Amino acid sequence: MDFVGKRKWFFTFSAILILVGVLSMTISPRFKVGIDxxxxxxxxxxxxxxxxxxxxxxxxxxxxxxxxxVQRVGDxxxxxxxxxxxxxxLTGGLSERELIExxxxxxxxxxxxxELSAVSEAVAKETIRNAGIAVAVAAxxxxxxxxxxxxxxxxxLRLGVAAIIAALHDVVITLGLFSILGKxxxxxxxxxxxxxxxxxxxxxxxDTIVVFDRIRENxxxxxxxxxxxxxxxxxxETVGRSLTTSITTLTVIMALLLMGGGTIESLLYTLLIGVxxxxxxxxxxxxxxxxxxxxxxxxxxxRRKEAEPQS
Amino acid sequence: MFRRDLRRLGFIIALVVVAVLALVVxxxxxxxxxxxxxxxxxxxPLGLTLGLDLQxxxxxxxxxxxxxxxxxxxxxxxxxxxxxxxxxxVTEPSIQILGSNRILIQLPGVEDVEExxxxxxxxxxxxxxxRICAPAGCDETQNAGATINAVGDLTADATTFxxxxxxxxxxxxxxxxxxxQMRVTGTDGEANTITVLRGYRHTEATGHAxxxxxxxxxxxxxxxxxxxxxxxxxxAGTHATTGQPIVHLEFNGEGAKKFGDTTARIAGTNNRTxxxxxxxELVAPVASQAILGGQAFxxxxxxxxxxxxxxxxxxxxxxxxxxxxxxxxxxxxxxxxEDALDKSLVAGLIGFGLVALFMVLYYRIPGVTAVLALVxxxxxxxxxxxxxxxxxxxxxxxxxxxxxxxAVDANILISERTKEELRxxxxxxxxxxxxxxxxxxxxxxxxxxxxxxCVILFWFGSRFGASAxxxxxxxxxxxxxTSMFTAVVISHTFLRLIASTPLSRFTGMFTPxxxxxxxxxxxRRSHTQRERN
Numbered sequence: 001m002d003f004v005g006k007r008k009w010f011f012t013f014s015a016i017l018i019l020v021g022v023l024s025m026t027i028s029p030r031f032k033v034g035i036d037x038x039x040x041x042x043x044x045x046x047x048x049x050x051x052x053x054x055x056x057x058x059x060x061x062x063x064x065x066x067x068x069x070v071q072r073v074g075d076x077x078x079x080x081x082x083x084x085x086x087x088x089x090l091t092g093g094l095s096e097r098e099l100i101e102x103x104x105x106x107x108x109x110x111x112x113x114x115e116l117s118a119v120s121e122a123v124a125k126e127t128i129r130n131a132g133i134a135v136a137v138a139a140x141x142x143x144x145x146x147x148x149x150x151x152x153x154x155x156x157l158r159l160g161v162a163a164i165i166a167a168l169h170d171v172v173i174t175l176g177l178f179s180i181l182g183k184x185x186x187x188x189x190x191x192x193x194x195x196x197x198x199x200x201x202x203x204x205x206x207d208t209i210v211v212f213d214r215i216r217e218n219x220x221x222x223x224x225x226x227x228x229x230x231x232x233x234x235x236x237e238t239v240g241r242s243l244t245t246s247i248t249t250l251t252v253i254m255a256l257l258l259m260g261g262g263t264i265e266s267l268l269y270t271l272l273i274g275v276x277x278x279x280x281x282x283x284x285x286x287x288x289x290x291x292x293x294x295x296x297x298x299x300x301x302x303r304r305k306e307a308e309p310q311s
Numbered sequence: 312m313f314r315r316d317l318r319r320l321g322f323i324i325a326l327v328v329v330a331v332l333a334l335v336v337x338x339x340x341x342x343x344x345x346x347x348x349x350x351x352x353x354x355x356p357l358g359l360t361l362g363l364d365l366q367x368x369x370x371x372x373x374x375x376x377x378x379x380x381x382x383x384x385x386x387x388x389x390x391x392x393x394x395x396x397x398x399x400x401v402t403e404p405s406i407q408i409l410g411s412n413r414i415l416i417q418l419p420g421v422e423d424v425e426e427x428x429x430x431x432x433x434x435x436x437x438x439x440x441x442r443i444c445a446p447a448g449c450d451e452t453q454n455a456g457a458t459i460n461a462v463g464d465l466t467a468d469a470t471t472f473x474x475x476x477x478x479x480x481x482x483x484x485x486x487x488x489x490x491x492q493m494r495v496t497g498t499d500g501e502a503n504t505i506t507v508l509r510g511y512r513h514t515e516a517t518g519h520a521x522x523x524x525x526x527x528x529x530x531x532x533x534x535x536x537x538x539x540x541x542x543x544x545x546x547a548g549t550h551a552t553t554g555q556p557i558v559h560l561e562f563n564g565e566g567a568k569k570f571g572d573t574t575a576r577i578a579g580t581n582n583r584t585x586x587x588x589x590x591x592e593l594v595a596p597v598a599s600q601a602i603l604g605g606q607a608f609x610x611x612x613x614x615x616x617x618x619x620x621x622x623x624x625x626x627x628x629x630x631x632x633x634x635x636x637x638x639x640x641x642x643x644x645x646x647x648x649e650d651a652l653d654k655s656l657v658a659g660l661i662g663f664g665l666v667a668l669f670m671v672l673y674y675r676i677p678g679v680t681a682v683l684a685l686v687x688x689x690x691x692x693x694x695x696x697x698x699x700x701x702x703x704x705x706x707x708x709x710x711x712x713x714x715x716x717x718a719v720d721a722n723i724l725i726s727e728r729t730k731e732e733l734r735x736x737x738x739x740x741x742x743x744x745x746x747x748x749x750x751x752x753x754x755x756x757x758x759x760x761x762x763x764x765c766v767i768l769f770w771f772g773s774r775f776g777a778s779a780x781x782x783x784x785x786x787x788x789x790x791x792x793t794s795m796f797t798a799v800v801i802s803h804t805f806l807r808l809i810a811s812t813p814l815s816r817f818t819g820m821f822t823p824x825x826x827x828x829x830x831x832x833x834x835r836r837s838h839t840q841r842e843r844n
Contacts, residue, residue: 087428087637095425113644116424120638123372126774134771141763149756192706195768195780199713199787202764206717206757210724213753241720241727248669248723249716252662256709259658264709264779271713 001239003283004232004291008301010284014169021176024183032182034190034266037128039121041085043097043114046077051108053078059107063100071186076112084118131194135171138198139164142205149209150216158293159212166286167204170277171197177273188266196270203271204278207246208286211238215287227294231287239283246279313811319804327687330694334358339697350700356652359697361419362704362782365652367645368419369427373635375412380633382411387628388635389414390621394589395430410774414635424642435589437539437629440532441573442583442595532585535573541566545626547619550610556619557608558594558626567605575601588629593622655708662712663689666719674726676809676820677802681722684802688718692793696786707782714790717761721798724750729806729821739815743806747799754798758791765791 025031035042053072060068060080068082085096094102097116105111119127147160174197181187214234224230250272257268292301333339337358338351351358355366363370373392375385385408396404396418405417421427544561562570573584578598585595596609609622667685670678692711701707729746737745765788772780814820 087425087432095428098425113647115642115644115647117641118637118639120374120636123374123638130771130774134767137770138764138767141767142760145760145763146756149752149759191772191780194771195706195783198764198768198771199783202761205760205764206720209757209760210753213756216752217749237731241723244669244673244723245716245720248666248719249713251665251669252712252716255662255665256655256658256712259654259661264706267706267709267783 001236002232003235003239004228004288007284007288007291010288014173014281014285017173018169018176021173021179024176024179027183029182031179031189032186034188034193035081035117035119035124036190037124039119039124040081040083041097041116041118043080043082043085043100043116044073044077045080045101045104045111045115046074046113047104047108048076048110048112049108050076051078055107056080056104059103060100063103065100084120085116127191127194131191131197134194134198135201138201139167142167142201146205146209146212150212153216153219155293158290162286162289162293163205163208163212165289166208166281167201167278169285170200170204170274170281173277174200174270174274178270181269187269190266192264192267193270196267196274199267199271200274200278203249203275204281207242207278207282210241211235211282211287214238215290228291231291235283235287242279242282246275249275313808316804316808316811319800320808323687323801323804327690330690334690334693334697350698352700355703357693357697359693360700360702361648361652362702362707363417363419363641363648364643364705364779365648365703366419367422367643367648368417369421369424369642370418370640371416371424371428371431371637372409372639373414373416373431374638376634376636378412380412383624383627384631384633385412385414386624388633390625391435391589391628392416392431394591395433396427413638420645422642422645424640428637428640432635434632435539435629436587437542437626438587439535439537439570439573440585440587441535441577442585443531443533444581444583532587535569537566537569537573539630541569542626542630545623545630547616547623548608550608555610556614556616557610558614558619558622560607560609560626562605562607564605567603570605570607571601571603574598574607575603586626588625593625651705652708655705655712659708659712659715663715666715670719670722674723676814677722677726677729677806680802680805680809681719681726683805684722684797685715685718687801688793688797689715691797692786692790695789695793699789701785701789702782703786704779704782706779707786710783710786711790714787714794717758717791718794718797721750721754721758721794722802724753725798725802733818733821739810739818739821740807742821743803743810747803751799754795758795761791762788 053070056078057068057070060066060070060082065080065082068080071079071081073079080100085100087095101111101114143160143164145160146163147157150156150159153159178187178189178193182189211234214237215231218224218230218234218237223233253268253271253275257265257272292298295301334357336351337355339349339358341348352360355361373388375388389406389408392406392414393404396406396416403419405415407415409415416427416431418427541563542560543563543566544559546559548557548559549555550557570584577583578600581597583595583597586593594609594611596611663685667682670681672678674681692714695701696703696711725746728750729742732742732745732749733739765784768784769781769788772782772784809815810821
């Protein structure tokens with residue numbers, strides 16, 4: 001298999017994926033955002049018997065929560081998203097949650113389980129900022145570490161940069177797919193999603209390092225004077241391992257998802273997409289970037305593309 | 312070589328056996344001399360501490376409204392919340408200060424978040440009272456007399472306090488009828504401090520007191536109208552001449568007058584000034600003389616620098632309530648938590664089973680040793696989680712299960728390398744050795760990269776008390792670190808031992824099923840093609 005020779009196809013494929021994702025991100029609603037990033041309350045109730053969704057909405061409107069989003073979960077469950085519910089200290093006596101539960105019990109019967117999570121808007125803004133910082137700092141440190149780990153190779157900084165570009169490529173694609181999935185299956189973006197994104201960065205780099213390590217070894221063994229050949233051989237030699245590892249990891253994630261992911265559902269979906277994309281990018285992007293760089297950057301690469309007519 | 316491997320095997324077996332024992336026993340309690348080591352949770356599976364999302368409970372994050380709140384003020388708020396949650400009957404509340412102005416409160420087992428918020432939100436009550444002692448002195452005896460049985464609900468109007476005198480006091484005790492005060496404290500899960508002043512007046516009686524124990528007081532605490540607002544400052548310091556730790560008090564004009572009057576009355580007697588925060592006594596000093604200037608200090612023979620600081624913080628907290636608001640809250644239903652735990656355990660088992668099956672079928676003997684090493688890996692990670700200890704959340708379990716993937720990866724890298732070495736015609740043992748040393752840099756570097764991500768994740772999560780995020784990053788970190796140990800020490804030893812047995816003659820059993828991977832040979836062919844181009 002000639003991976004290196006197909007790099008323009010890989011780059012084109014990635015570009016399309018990124019473009020589709022970015023396009024989806026420009027169309028409102030960009031993401032289905034959870035309360036972690038937007039602020040508000042999410043009240044999750046299960047009733048002893050089935051209840052009517054429209055009546056539930058009407059009851060909420062009656063209570064002064066006309067803006068509340070009422071979503072059915074299973075037969076007897078409901079998820080109610082609303083602005084942050086006031087505590088007892090501000091309303092005096094009963095809290096808003098107690099008022100809601102009291103009213104809904106009257107109308108729809110016993111509430112069997114009730115879970116609430118609430119995040120203030122200020123914290124939500126801070127979470128978004130911290131998430132950005134976390135991804136950036138992780139990328140920077142990993143880049144420094146890779147440059148250090150491969151310090152015996154010429155241009156080891158390039159390895160660090162290439163690995164991070166590949167990881168960010170995975171992040172952007174995952175974000176894009178989440179934006180699409182948010183529109184299609186209401187998949188939510190929350191703090192666990194950020195956890196997933198950071199794990200994807202780690203995983204993607206993990207995979208890339210395995211390939212880079214082989215390139216380092218093959219370069220030292222001088223298997224070829226041509227860097228393209230060295231890289232191709234290295235990819236060939238590691239592709240079996242990359243596929244087996246991601247298949248085993250994906251198996252584990254699928255098992256968790258099939259059991260009903262619960263609160264970590266968005267983490268699992270992020271990992272599912274990210275691990276798959278991460279494996280792809282370690283083969284199709286990271287090492288290929290090294291070669292593009294070696295051959296003088298993007299201008300010669302693009303020119304070469306013109307010179308070689310696409311068949 | 313073989314003997315060394317056997318010794319290693321012995322070490323590994325001993326380690327795993329000890330780990331299994333430490334896991335099977337729910338609580339570990341080792342005391343050697345002054346070192347006391349206690350780990351494990353009585354309730355949780357394998358003695359692991361379960362997070363709120365798995366056992367149900369309430370998590371709240373409060374933020375001080377004043378951005379420039381001091382460290383001591385935050386300590387005061389924390390102290391207040393600790394006292395409140397203790398009276399709430401929570402088994403193991405966890406209250407931590409996050410950053411400079413936030414407090415994370417975790418109340419496992421508590422379902423009623425609104426009640427918890429009501430309790431926490433109440434302003435602190437700091438009161439100075441005049442304590443009038445019986446001639447024999449001020450005495451508090453715990454569990455004096457009998458235990459109250461089947462009292463039923465008490466109301467604030469406790470004139471009909473339904474406890475017979477005989478059940479409260481021991482027969483034949485001579486007590487001053489007018490100066491008897493009893494405090495009933497109990498643990499039936501309700502706020503149940505009942506203060507009864509027998510023959511004098513009832514001051515307070517709330518809650519249930521079934522099975523509660525009783526303290527007997529031979530003193531009376533009288534209101535003197537000196538409350539927290541009249542205190543202008545309280546701080547820890549040292550005595551100018553003796554250097555002993557003391558607590559300084561400063562009152563405003565009205566406070567100085569009331570404090571002066573009281574100290575004038577009690578000076579030189581047995582009577583005291585008792586200081587209460589939320590009806591809990593902080594300290595009750597005597598006065599040697601009337602203190603009129605509004606400035607005083609409290610000293611005590613058993614005061615330490617820590618204890619005076621705590622008292623000062625408590626006084627400050629009671630004097631000036633630091634307003635806090637809920638910025639994040641979450642409550643999880645206990646039944647849903649249990650359900651989530653069961654499901655994730657099943658998912659883990661299915662995941663592990665599938666991976667094990669794949670490893671054995673595909674990599675054969677190295678696959679078998681890898682699976683054995685993975686079992687050791689799981690036992691060791693659980694042990695580390697229990698010993699640190701790390702609270703297991705749903706996300707933590709996910710991090711752990713994901714780390715199995717990383718552990719498998721190390722084995723896959725090694726197996727692939729060994730396979731390549733075998734193909735170059737090396738002898739089995741040599742191929743295994745070279746395989747390990749060749750695979751090591753990739754394992755190390757890739758795992759360090761993952762660990763860097765874990766550290767950043769931990770920072771991100773702990774910034775706003777997202778225990779799910781921190782739980783995930785901690786278990787993933789522990790998992791990745793342990794996986795390097797198991798891959799390099801445990802599966803390496805297993806594999807070498809097997810290679811020393813007659814099984815080693817079947818070299819084919821040490822390489823993956825042929826024809827299913829794109830082999831290195833094919834790769835070389837393609838690059839010769841490229842060179843021809």
